[in-house]
Amino acid sequence: MEDSSMYHPSEEIKNEANVKEYEKLYKYSIENREKFWEEQAEELEWFKKWDKVLDDNNKPFYKWFVGAKTNIIHNAIDRHLKTATRNKLAVIWEGENGDLRTFSYHALDREVSKMANVLKSMGVKKGDIVTIYMPQIPEQIFAMLACAKIGAAHSVVYGGFSAEALLERIRDAQSRVVVTADGGFRRGKPTPLKSIINEAIEMCSVVDVVITVKRTGEEVFMRNDRDYWYHDLVNLPIASPKCETEVMNSDDMLFLLYTSGSTGKPKGLVHTHGGYSVYTSTTHRMVFDVKPYDRWWCAADPGWITGHSYIVYAPLINGSTMFMYEGAPNHPYPDRWWKMVEKYGITILYTSPTAVRGLMRYGESWVNRHDISSLRLLGSVGEPINPEAWKWYYRVVGKEKCPIMDTWWQTETGGLMLTPLPITPLKPGSATRPFFGNEFAVVDENAQEVKSGEKGSLVIKNPWPGMAVTIHNDEDRFVETYWKKYEKQGWYHPGDAARKDEDGYYWIIGRTDDVIKVSGYRLGTAEIESALVSFDDIAEAAAIALPHELKGNAIHVYAILKAGLSGSRELEVKVKNHVAEVMGPIAKPESVTFVDKLPKTRSGKIMRRVLKARALGEDEGDLSTLEE
Numbered sequence: 001m002e003d004s005s006m007y008h009p010s011e012e013i014k015n016e017a018n019v020k021e022y023e024k025l026y027k028y029s030i031e032n033r034e035k036f037w038e039e040q041a042e043e044l045e046w047f048k049k050w051d052k053v054l055d056d057n058n059k060p061f062y063k064w065f066v067g068a069k070t071n072i073i074h075n076a077i078d079r080h081l082k083t084a085t086r087n088k089l090a091v092i093w094e095g096e097n098g099d100l101r102t103f104s105y106h107a108l109d110r111e112v113s114k115m116a117n118v119l120k121s122m123g124v125k126k127g128d129i130v131t132i133y134m135p136q137i138p139e140q141i142f143a144m145l146a147c148a149k150i151g152a153a154h155s156v157v158y159g160g161f162s163a164e165a166l167l168e169r170i171r172d173a174q175s176r177v178v179v180t181a182d183g184g185f186r187r188g189k190p191t192p193l194k195s196i197i198n199e200a201i202e203m204c205s206v207v208d209v210v211i212t213v214k215r216t217g218e219e220v221f222m223r224n225d226r227d228y229w230y231h232d233l234v235n236l237p238i239a240s241p242k243c244e245t246e247v248m249n250s251d252d253m254l255f256l257l258y259t260s261g262s263t264g265k266p267k268g269l270v271h272t273h274g275g276y277s278v279y280t281s282t283t284h285r286m287v288f289d290v291k292p293y294d295r296w297w298c299a300a301d302p303g304w305i306t307g308h309s310y311i312v313y314a315p316l317i318n319g320s321t322m323f324m325y326e327g328a329p330n331h332p333y334p335d336r337w338w339k340m341v342e343k344y345g346i347t348i349l350y351t352s353p354t355a356v357r358g359l360m361r362y363g364e365s366w367v368n369r370h371d372i373s374s375l376r377l378l379g380s381v382g383e384p385i386n387p388e389a390w391k392w393y394y395r396v397v398g399k400e401k402c403p404i405m406d407t408w409w410q411t412e413t414g415g416l417m418l419t420p421l422p423i424t425p426l427k428p429g430s431a432t433r434p435f436f437g438n439e440f441a442v443v444d445e446n447a448q449e450v451k452s453g454e455k456g457s458l459v460i461k462n463p464w465p466g467m468a469v470t471i472h473n474d475e476d477r478f479v480e481t482y483w484k485k486y487e488k489q490g491w492y493h494p495g496d497a498a499r500k501d502e503d504g505y506y507w508i509i510g511r512t513d514d515v516i517k518v519s520g521y522r523l524g525t526a527e528i529e530s531a532l533v534s535f536d537d538i539a540e541a542a543a544i545a546l547p548h549e550l551k552g553n554a555i556h557v558y559a560i561l562k563a564g565l566s567g568s569r570e571l572e573v574k575v576k577n578h579v580a581e582v583m584g585p586i587a588k589p590e591s592v593t594f595v596d597k598l599p600k601t602r603s604g605k606i607m608r609r610v611l612k613a614r615a616l617g618e619d620e621g622d623l624s625t626l627e628e
């Protein structure tokens with residue numbers, strides 16, 4: 001899989017880069033970690049500066065910029081209103097149906113303030129958690145920013161998740177207020193959201209208020225003691241376009257974002273105002289080299305961490321113009337993305353390997369019919385990018401002049417961690433080297449570094465300002481999941497396998513736990529399996545990931561039926577649809593195999609690695625603990 005060829009950046013790129021030298025600054029950032037981060041924090045405005053950069057007295061609950069007063073909105077919006085950035089475009093949005101909406105920083109401030117006042121009028125206070133379940137429309141961003149402005153935390157639930165997944169997240173966050181839309185557009189069709197919210201909240205008593213933005217105009221059910229149309233509220237005198245930005249502590253919660261782990265229910269990772277502001281804006285400035293003239297497009301969904309950090313917060317803090325698109329990349333034709341790159345003069349594109357592979361499938365003529373020469377930098381995130389897709393992206397999209405920033409990171413890390421800079425010589429498929437301040441290693445079970453080229457567990461040896469501070473309502477699980485394995489060393493354990501080559505470049509292999517990355521989306525086998533056994537006919541089930549050409553990984557299911565039942569093609573289809581209904585379409589299994597037995601350990605744990613090895617025709621490894 002590894003490709004030893006190096007791709008060197010041009011002199012022009014090196015001369016223009018925001019960071020012109022890696023080694024020296026890296027060394028400095030490691031030897032003076034707190035000083036390095038303090039210098040980055042100085043780039044932002046604070047209501048009150050910190051007494052201490054890092055408090056590590058209560059590991060692993062690190063605190064950054066202790067004693068500082070801030071609000072991410074002050075840096076993302078308010079401070080820009082005092083400069084020429086006020087009149088610069090903050091957001092360019094295109095709907096799938098061709099709708100176009102743009103907002104300057106001045107206009108963004110007004111929209112966010114109006115939404116903030118609406119939320120306040122519904123009783124939302126500092127410290128509350130508001131759930132946001134929306135399509136990719138500007139109001140999705142306004143809702144997030146409005147929460148932050150008034151000191152409430154947001155919990156954005158990806159619009160592709162089902163009622164049950166949504167319910168679980170609303171319950172855990174105890175959200176009294178939900179912001180949603182009637183629906184969004186995907187491949188020319190309206191997708192429902194409000195009806196899914198209705199279904200979810202019928203099953204719980206937590207939600208008092210649902211605010212619905214009109215997007216599709218489809219008929220939706222509104223209950224008059226609970227449901228409000230946003231366009232009604234925003235026209236009332238309460239929705240003034242002026243709103244004070246709440247003063248927050250650096251370590252106050254900015255948002256909660258649920259993500260899948262190895263076991264059990266999704267974890268609500270908590271990110272804060274101070275450290276997260278510094279980390280996301282610094283990485284965006286240094287890695288994506290943003291300049292005032294750039295038009296930045298992070299083609300993720302704001303419902304995932306990539307969207308939180310690099311659609312919403314980092315670009316706004318850096319005063320960039322960002323582009324956002326509502327719908328499918330191939331609608332109405334496979335050149336939709338390239339058409340928009342040309343139309344809006346996009347200069348930096350950050351997307352996932354799955355998206356690249358998907359567009360690659362249609363062939364390069366779709367790209368070549370547009371002038372996309374405005375692009376100067378590309379990015380990749382979410383899963384390992386196979387060298388073939390990397391090379392296509394580099395040659396066809398980047399015209400062999402745009403470096404590709406393959407960034408490795410996680411919901412937990414807040415921002416990118418392993419990454420090249422525009423000046424870094426690239427190897428297709430490698431996320432290259434650690435970002436400033438970070439020390440990585442590839443180690444074995446005993447915390448010993450493995451030899452270069454050998455596979456091991458990736459670890460991070462230090463704290464960084466973007467790190468999640470805990471799991472909402474579950475501190476023990478935070479410690480258990482990320483810090484227990486290398487407790488003695490005090491290392492963070494991300495759950496990825498990797499290799500480090502002779503040049504110190506890191507190659508991510510994939511997850512070592514029961515997390516599955518399907519098209520870059522993060523799902524847990526435990527959630528999929530619990531969806532499976534909620535199907536009447538199924539007694540027991542196991543889900544595994546197998547390689548898939550387009551999606552990176554696909555979900556394959558092995559199920560034992562209840563006594564007396566036998567499998568059929570029809571039942572297989574039913575099971576697939578059931579999982580999609582319970583969890584959302586992204587979790588739909590690729591295949592369902594009905595079996596009589598599942599390989600288990602004597603203590604009753606399903607041995608998914610055995611299933612996987614069998615499916616791939618590989619060596620099943622050590623079977624001494626197998627029950628049969």
Ligand code: WTA
Binds near residue numbers: 383406508
């Ligand atoms: C995987 C997404 C290889 C990895 C930002 C990680 C990657 C998980 C890369 C986190 C990359 C992310 N190369 N693998 N450039 N980026 N991953 O929380 O397995 O949705 O642990 O965050 O995605 O997924 P999450």
